[in-house]
Structure formats: C-alpha cells, structure tokens
Amino acid sequence: MCGIVGMFRLAAGQPVDQQLLAAMNQAQFHRGPDEGDQFIDERIGLGHRRLSIIDLAAGQQPMKDESGRFVLIFNGEIYNFPALREELQALGHHFHTRCDTEVILRGHMQWGDACVERLQGMFAYALWDAQEQRLFLARDRLGIKPLFYTTIGDTFYFASELKSLKLLPGLDKTMSPKAIEQYFTLGYIAEPDTIFHSVAKLPPAETLVLSVAAPTPVQATYWRLSFKQQLTLTDEQFQQQLVQELNSAIASHLVTEVPLGSFLSGGVDSSAVVALIAGMSDQPVKTCSIGFDVAAYDETAYAQQVAERYHTQHDSRIVKADDYELIPKLAHFYDEPYADSSALATYRVCELARSKVTVCMSGDGADELLGGYRRYKLLMAEQQVRDRVPAWLRQTVFKPLGKLYPKLDWAPRVLRAKTTFQSLAMDLVEGYLHGISLLKQHQRDALFSDDFKQQLGGYNSLELFRRYEAEFDGDEPLALLQYIDLKTYLVGDILTKVDRASMANSLEVRVPFLDHKFVEWCAKVPTSQKLRAGEGKYVLKKAMEPYLPNDILYRPKMGFRVPLAEWFRGALKQQVNTRLQSELMQQSGLFNMQTIALWLKEHQSGQSDHSTALWTLLMFENFLSQAA
Structure with a gap:
C-alpha cells in the first residue's frame, strides 16, 4: 500500500x-x-x-x-x-x-x-x-x-x-x-x-x-456493474456458490510477504472472513478487536467467541466511550468534512492491528452487496405500500401526516413514524435519500443561510441519486438501492473511512467481499436470497451456519457506535457550544446561527436529540479551523 x-x-x-x-x-x-x-x-x-x-x-x-x-x-x-x-x-x-x-x-x-x-x-x-x-x-x-x-x-x-x-x-x-x-x-x-x-x-x-x-x-x-441477469438456483446451491466465490476471493487476498491478520468485530461479516481464512491456513489467524467501556457499545465477547472457536491469536483492547481526543485529528486524516463518527473507533482498531501486522483483512462491503442494512428492510416495507397505493393518494394522506406527526426522539422506535410518513409520500429513491439523510431537508433549510441557499441555486443531493438511478439496469427495488449505495455510501463513507484510518497508521486493509468477481456474482443474486422474512444477508448467514454459531449470525447488528448525545450534554458540552458558535462559523456565511443556538439549547436541555446535526457541524467546524 x-x-x-x-x-x-x-x-x-x-x-x-x-x-x-x-x-x-x-x-x-x-x-x-x-x-x-x-x-x-x-x-x-x-x-x-x-x-x-x-x-x-x-x-x-x-x-x-x-x-x-x-x-x-x-x-x-x-x-x-x-x-x-x-x-x-x-x-x-x-x-x-x-x-x-x-x-x-x-x-x-x-x-x-x-x-x-x-x-x-x-x-x-x-x-x-x-x-x-x-x-x-x-x-x-x-x-x-x-x-x-x-x-x-x-x-x-x-x-x-x-x-x-x-x-x-x-x-x-x-x-x-x-x-x-x-x-x-x-x-x-x-x-x-x-x-x-x-x-x-x-x-x-x-x-x-x-x-x-x-x-x-x-x-x-472501463467497468459497470450489471444487475440485469439474475441466477435461478435452489437455496442450497446459492449457499454453496457463495462459499465457493468468497473462498476464491479470500484466497487471492492472502498473498503477502509481511504479517497478515484480520479485523474481528464479532459481527457476521468479519467473523465469516476469519472462519474461511482459518480453513485455508496452517497457522493461527492473527485477529484484533476493540470494545468500549460502556456495555451497550461493546461486542468484544462475541469476537472472543469466534477467536476461541478458530484458535486465533486474538488481541482485544477496550477504549473509553469518551475517546474524543481524536476529533481534531480526524480533520487532518480526512482532509474534507467527514461526519461518520465510527471513524474514531476505526482509527483505534487500525492502530491496534498495526502493532501486530502490516496487512489486515476486513468484512466491509457485505452489507451493501447482500442487503445487510436495517434500512433496506424498512425501505422494502415502505415500497410494498407504494406498490399498493397510488402516488396521488399517498401524497394526499402521508404528506400531511409527515408534517403534522411530532418528532418523538425520546419515544420507542415503533412510535417514531414521522420519517416513515414523509418517505411514503415520495418515490423509492427520494424516500431512500430522505430516510438516510443526516439532516433532513427541513433541517438543512433551517440551518443554511439565505445567501448560501442562493449559491446552491436549488441543488439537492437527490440529483446525485437520480444519476445512478438512470444508470441502473436491473428490475428489483432493493438492487437499485444497493447500486446507489455502491456508488455513493460505500465509496464516499465506508471505503474513505477505512483508507484514511488505516493509512494514517501505515496499515494495509484488504476487502475480499469487494473483489470485483464476487461483487459481480452478488449482483446476480435475487432479492429473495438477500432479504427474507425480515432477515438481511439471508444467503450469507445460511451459508455460514456450519462455520459460526447462531448468536453470531442472527443477533441484532451493532456496528461501531459512539455516544454522541451523552458527549454533547456532558464532557463536550462547553466545547461544542464554543466551536459551533465561533467567529469562524459566523464568518463562513453558510449558516443561520440562530438555528445552531436553538439546536444546542434543545439538545442540552434534553428536549430534543440533535446529536447527529451537532456532530456534523462540529466536524465541519474542525475542517474550517484547519483550513483557515
């Protein structure tokens, strides 16, 4: 590298x-x-x-x-x-x-x-x-x-x-x-x-x-991924082919003359990679994971379970949930504004891996290829409503509901229906963008200054998604969302995060799920094998049942999470207040400073959870301060 x-x-x-x-x-x-x-x-x-x-x-x-x-x-x-x-x-x-x-x-x-x-x-x-x-x-x-x-x-x-x-x-x-x-x-x-x-x-x-x-x-x-051709196989044949294709990808990625290891988060994807590497190697696999000192964010027990099953040389490190000393460094690592807070944990796991190996395998890409994200399940449920209810009726019913329904940040997830109502009034692609947006359109309208809105000239990120919608050659709604993610989220967020965090530690990270031949095979796998009965990555999980225990395969996905809401009401309260209302932010001319002050007040009083918006603003301010 x-x-x-x-x-x-x-x-x-x-x-x-x-x-x-x-x-x-x-x-x-x-x-x-x-x-x-x-x-x-x-x-x-x-x-x-x-x-x-x-x-x-x-x-x-x-x-x-x-x-x-x-x-x-x-x-x-x-x-x-x-x-x-x-x-x-x-x-x-x-x-x-x-x-x-x-x-x-x-x-x-x-x-x-x-x-x-x-x-x-x-x-x-x-x-x-x-x-x-x-x-x-x-x-x-x-x-x-x-x-x-x-x-x-x-x-x-x-x-x-x-x-x-x-x-x-x-x-x-x-x-x-x-x-x-x-x-x-x-x-x-x-x-x-x-x-x-x-x-x-x-x-x-x-x-x-x-x-x-x-x-x-x-x-x-020179290459474009096609979803046009779909395989017709039995469940067992899909599972067998997946193992064959993934084994082939992993085997090709093992060539090196320096120490090689693998990330092991305890989730399905990294555990599958470790299990298949172990079957190819006559030496113990070197694995590493990090956990947090807050139980709700810690997966190390699951990683340890896989490590013991495959007798890996496992190294685990616990970092503090208030590991926010890296925040100023992220602006330097990433060069551009970058708001994925899991970059903090990714940097730490790369730092740990580099102390043991020079090359590390990762499970990144499986969620995009095989329908692993929870949002895919939710969007497909919404799409069933769109398919049954005419667009004029959806706009008549759901658009007013989306405006009137309160934003219940404090309520159980089942009661937080505002975003769903808003999305149902839209088509699939617009609804998808709305669902995954860090700041919804009404939030960006409140945040951006009038001068900046004029500079935008009506531009909206939906144009980006529409471009890839026009390129897509498949027929299935889930495949369309996967294609958009492969062109946007995967490269702009996930791969950027891993490249900068790993290279900052002089570590090479290899991603066998993203071997282009395996990617091409996944594009031919129908939705019924990726998402079934509410279970994402269905074919991968079924194929890995001989290799991994059910509590690894079928427990809820966690990922690297950071307790932002708590930070901004506690240890980072003063810092976020100072930085988001700084002269630098005011002089940028981009923001309605009254909106920022309101969000800070509402969040820190517990009235609303604006942690995502505040983090996004904080990382932008860090970029501005280093660019100044």
Missing part, C-alpha cells in the same frame, strides 16, 4: 518544481513509510511512498521499463498478478522483480490502456509514456483506493490524498456549494466532487488520459 503524487507540465518551458513535488510526496509519508522516490523529466514529475508488502527487496517505484519509455507509480494490490505474470512471460516479457507493480507496467506495454480491464484488485496508478508525452490514470472498480486531481494554469496535478494538493501554490480553495449540501445530507462528499470546486476525485472504474497533443483530460468508464 502506497501513496502517489504527480505533476504534468502541459506547456513547454516550465520545468518541474522538484521541491514542490518532494513536499507533496512527504505529505503522504504515512501511506508509505518504508521507501520514497521521485522520477523527474522535462514535463513530468512523479512521486511515490511505499509500504512494502510483496517483493520487499525489489519493487521500488517509480518503476521504468528497460527503454525508459514507460514510468509507473502505483498504490494498491493486484491479486491476480501471478496469473498475469505467467501470461506475459509466455508472450516474451522478462521480469526483474516478483511484484505486482511490474505486472502492471509490462501489461500496459503488451495490452495498452486495456490492461486495466485485466486487473483484479484495489488500485490507483499513473503511467507516463515519454514517447507519446501521455499520462494515463486509473482507479479500481469499487473505489477502494483514492485519487484526487486538479489543473492549475498549464499544469495537471494528482495525488492519493487531498492534503498533497492543498500544498499547491495557486490552488483555488473556494468551497463547492454542492459539496457542502452533500456533506450535510450524507455526511461525506460523493465522487467526483470534493470540498473544493477546483479539485475532483477520479470516480471508481474510470480512467483519465491527457497528453501534450491533447491536454484536456478525457475520462472513460
């Missing part, structure tokens, strides 16, 4: 700024503390930081071919590189290393840009062709590894993290209104946007090409 940076002078007569390139590379030192180097030519500068995983003695980057025509920098892992290497050797290529980097380099020499379609793994890389004066960038199919880029004058820049581009003289750091609206709706900024209107993320499964002859960047999609 590594970090890459680069600059491409599109106009003649401007030498590469070696000092700037070195500073950009150094800003990503944490992504690759083992080695670092640069390649500089008349128009191109490429930098690389290396976390050595395969072929420790060789494999240094930037990597050139013998002629010096091609130069490659690469961040990630290619899991099918042994097979590609054999194929290339049969075609006459001679290798000087045992690493996957050289396979990409020689693959491009053999197959050109189409090489990216053959790669199985997680990656972001840049290939310079000195003869054609041409730069080629590519990002993996699911967006596991990040890539940011911008153009300033006649120079194109790119980097693994935004913090490297922040160093650029002349970078326009004007915030994007669209990005701010996305952040307060979703809790993250979705691809291809960034917080700065002048910087973009290369979306998953896309390439970008530019050259001296054609200096305007051209992007292309």
